[in-house]
Amino acid sequence: MSGYRSGSRLVDPILSPYPFSRENEQINITEFINLIQTQLKRINPTFSFQFTADPPIAQAVNFLTQAVDRLLTEQGKDPKVSSDQYEEDIDYISNRRLRDELDKAKETTKNLNRYEHLLKKKEEKLEEEKSKVRAEKKGIKDMEVQLKQAQNDLEIQQKNWNDSKRFEQEKIRLDKEDADRKLSEAKDMKEKIEKKLEESTKHLKYEKESLMQLENCLNQTKQTLSIDQKRITQDKLEIEKEKWRLDQRSRKLEEQEILLNVKIEHLDQEKQSQESEKIKLQNIRKDIEDERNELLQIKDQIASFERESKLSARKSPIEDQGISDRQYISVNQEYDMKFIELEEREKEIEQAYRELQEQMDNFNRELEEREIVLDEREFSVEKQEKDIKKKLDNFSVIEASLIESKIQVEDLRTFTIPELEKQSETLSNLLQELTEKKQDMENLIENLHNEIFLVGKQKGMLEVIEEDKSQVSADSFQMNRSSNRDIDEITLELEQKIDKVQEREIELEHAHKEIENDREELTKAAEFLKKAHIEMEEKRKMIDKDLTEEKAKLKNQFLKLESGMRLLSTKEAEVFSFKRKLDEKNQMLIIKEKELMARLKKTDSHGSSIFEEKEGESY
Numbered sequence: 001m002s003g004y005r006s007g008s009r010l011v012d013p014i015l016s017p018y019p020f021s022r023e024n025e026q027i028n029i030t031e032f033i034n035l036i037q038t039q040l041k042r043i044n045p046t047f048s049f050q051f052t053a054d055p056p057i058a059q060a061v062n063f064l065t066q067a068v069d070r071l072l073t074e075q076g077k078d079p080k081v082s083s084d085q086y087e088e089d090i091d092y093i094s095n096r097r098l099r100d101e102l103d104k105a106k107e108t109t110k111n112l113n114r115y116e117h118l119l120k121k122k123e124e125k126l127e128e129e130k131s132k133v134r135a136e137k138k139g140i141k142d143m144e145v146q147l148k149q150a151q152n153d154l155e156i157q158q159k160n161w162n163d164s165k166r167f168e169q170e171k172i173r174l175d176k177e178d179a180d181r182k183l184s185e186a187k188d189m190k191e192k193i194e195k196k197l198e199e200s201t202k203h204l205k206y207e208k209e210s211l212m213q214l215e216n217c218l219n220q221t222k223q224t225l226s227i228d229q230k231r232i233t234q235d236k237l238e239i240e241k242e243k244w245r246l247d248q249r250s251r252k253l254e255e256q257e258i259l260l261n262v263k264i265e266h267l268d269q270e271k272q273s274q275e276s277e278k279i280k281l282q283n284i285r286k287d288i289e290d291e292r293n294e295l296l297q298i299k300d301q302i303a304s305f306e307r308e309s310k311l312s313a314r315k316s317p318i319e320d321q322g323i324s325d326r327q328y329i330s331v332n333q334e335y336d337m338k339f340i341e342l343e344e345r346e347k348e349i350e351q352a353y354r355e356l357q358e359q360m361d362n363f364n365r366e367l368e369e370r371e372i373v374l375d376e377r378e379f380s381v382e383k384q385e386k387d388i389k390k391k392l393d394n395f396s397v398i399e400a401s402l403i404e405s406k407i408q409v410e411d412l413r414t415f416t417i418p419e420l421e422k423q424s425e426t427l428s429n430l431l432q433e434l435t436e437k438k439q440d441m442e443n444l445i446e447n448l449h450n451e452i453f454l455v456g457k458q459k460g461m462l463e464v465i466e467e468d469k470s471q472v473s474a475d476s477f478q479m480n481r482s483s484n485r486d487i488d489e490i491t492l493e494l495e496q497k498i499d500k501v502q503e504r505e506i507e508l509e510h511a512h513k514e515i516e517n518d519r520e521e522l523t524k525a526a527e528f529l530k531k532a533h534i535e536m537e538e539k540r541k542m543i544d545k546d547l548t549e550e551k552a553k554l555k556n557q558f559l560k561l562e563s564g565m566r567l568l569s570t571k572e573a574e575v576f577s578f579k580r581k582l583d584e585k586n587q588m589l590i591i592k593e594k595e596l597m598a599r600l601k602k603t604d605s606h607g608s609s610i611f612e613e614k615e616g617e618s619y
Contacts, residue, residue: 036064040067040070079231139433165407168404168407171402172404176400
C-alpha cells in the first residue's frame with residue numbers, strides 16, 4: 001500500500017496525460033479509502049473508519065493503522081509491537097521518500113538550469129531580433145529618406161515640366177502669330193481677288209458700254225448705209241447669214257478652234273464675194289461700155305441719118321422719128337429694169353440688217369444673263385470665302401487646343417506616368433519587404449508565446465514540486481522558492497520583451513497601413529491619369545476625324561472655287577474674244593461701207609455720164 005501511495009505522489013506531472021490538481025487528489029483519496037473500507041468489511045462486516053479533521057494523507061495513514069491493528073488483534077498479535085515496527089517502517093519509508101524527493105529536486109534543479117540556459121538563448125535570440133528590428137527601423141528611415149528624395153525629384157520634374165510648358169506656350173504664341181500673319185496674307189489675297197473681281201466687273205461694264213456704243217454706231221451706220229445697200233448681191237447676203245449661223249454655232253460649242261476656222265472661212269468667202277463682185281462690176285462696166293458703144297453707134301447712125309436726110313430732103317421724116325423713139329424706149333426700159341433690180345437688192349439688204357439687229361439684241365440679252373450669272377457667282381464666292389474664313393478660325397482654335405492637349409499628354413506619358421510607375425514599384429517592393437518582416441515578427445512572437453506557455457507549464461510543475469518539498473523539508477522549499485523567483489523574473493522580462501515586440505509590431509502595422517494608403521492614392525492617381533490619357537486619346541481621334549472631314553470639305557470648296565474662277569476666266573476670255581469679233585465685224589462693215597460707197601460713186605458717175613451722153617444725143 002505504501003508503494004502505491006508513494007507512486008501516486010511521485011508521478012511526474014509532465015509525463016502525466018492528465019492535468020495535476022488538488023481537487024482530483026482529494027477525490028482519488030476518498031475513493032481509495034472507500035475501496036479499502038469495502039475490502040476490509042469482507043473480513044469483518046462491522047468494521048468502520050473513524051474520520052477526523054486531519055489532512056487526507058493523515059486520515060489515510062490512520063485508516064491503514066486501524067485496519068492493521070484490527071487484523072493483528074484478530075490474529076492474536078500485539079498491536080503496539082506492530083505499531084513500533086510500523087513507525088520504523090514509516091521512518092524508513094519517509095527517509096526513502098526524502099531521498100527520492102532530493103533526487104527529484106536535483107533533477108528539477110538540473111531542468112531549471114537547462115531551462116535557464118534555454119531562456120538565455122531565447123534572450124540572445126530576442127537581442128538579435130531587436131538588432132534586426134533596429135536595422136529594419138533604420139532601413140525604414142532610409143526608405144523615408146529615399147521617399148523624400150523621390151518627392152524632391154518629383155518637384156524638380158514638376159518644375160522642369162512647368163518650364164517646358166512655358167516654352168511650349170511661347171512656341172504656341174509664335175505659331176499663333178505666324179497663323180495671324182498667314183491670315184492677314186490670306187486677307188490681302190482676298191482683297192486682291194476682290195479688287196480683281198471689281199476690275200473685271202468694271203471691265204465688263206466698260207465692254208457693255210463699248211457694245212452699246214458699237215450698237216449706236218451700228219444704228220448710225222444703218223442710217224448711213226440705208227441708201228448705199230442697193231447693190232449688195234444675194235451671194236453676199238447668203239454669206240452673211242452663214243457667217244451668223246457659224247457664230248451662233250461657235251458660241252454654243254465654245255471652242256476657239258472652230259471660231260478661228262469660221263473666221264478663216266469667212267475671210268475666204270468674203271474674198272470670193274469680193275472677187276465675184278469685182279467680176280460682176282467688170283461685167284457691168286463692160287456692159288456699160290458696150291451700151292456706150294451702142295449709143296455711140298446709134299449716135300453715129302443718127303448723125304449719118306441726118307446727113308442723109310439733108311441730102312434727101314423731105315424723104316420720110318416720120319419713119320426716122322419712129323426709129324429714134326423706139327431706141328429711147330428700149331434704153332429707158334433697160335434703166336428701169338436696173339433700178340428694179342437695185343430696189344430688190346436694197347430690200348434684201350434691209351432684211352439682212354433686221355436679222356443682224358435681232359442677233360445683236362439676242363447677244364445683248366445673253367450678255368445681261370451672263371452678267372447676272374457672274375454676279376451670283378461672285379456673291380457665292382464671297383459667301384464661301386466667309387465660310388472658309390470662319391472655319392479656318394475654328395480650326396485654329398481647335399488646333400491650338402489639340403496642340404496643348406497633345407503636349408500635356410506627352411508630358412504625362414514621358415515624365416509623370418513613368419515616375420509614378422517607378423514610385424509605385426518602389427512602394428510595392430517596400431510593402432513586400434515589410435510583409436516579409438511582419439511575417440518573421442509573427443513567427444517570432446508565436447515562438448515566444450510557445451516558450452512562455454512552456455515556462456508557465458514548468459512553473460506549475462515547480463509549484464507542485466514546491467508543495468511536496470514543503471511537506472518534506474523547509475530547505476528544499478526555500479531552494480524551490482528562490483528558483484521560482486528567478487523563473488518569475490525571467491518570465492516577467494520575457495513578457496516585457498513580448499510587449500515591446502507587440503508595440504513594435506503595432507508601429508510596423510501602422511507604417512504598413514500608411515504605406516498602403518499612399519500606395520492606394522498613387523494607384524488612384526495612376527488610374528486617373530490613365531483614364532485621362534485614354535479620354536484625351538479618344539478626344540484627339542474624334543478631333544482628328546472632324547479635322548479630316550473639314551479638310552475634305554474645304555478641299556471640295558477650294559476645288560469648286562477654283563472651278564468657278566476658271567469658269568470666270570473662260571467667260572472673260574469669251575467676252576474678250578466676242579469683243580474682238582465685234583471689232584473685226586465693225587472693221588469689215590466699215591471696209592464694206594467704203595467699198596459700197598466707192599462702187600456707188602462709180603455707178604452714179606457712170607450712170608450720170610450715160611444720161612448726159614443720151615441727153616446730148618437726144619438734143
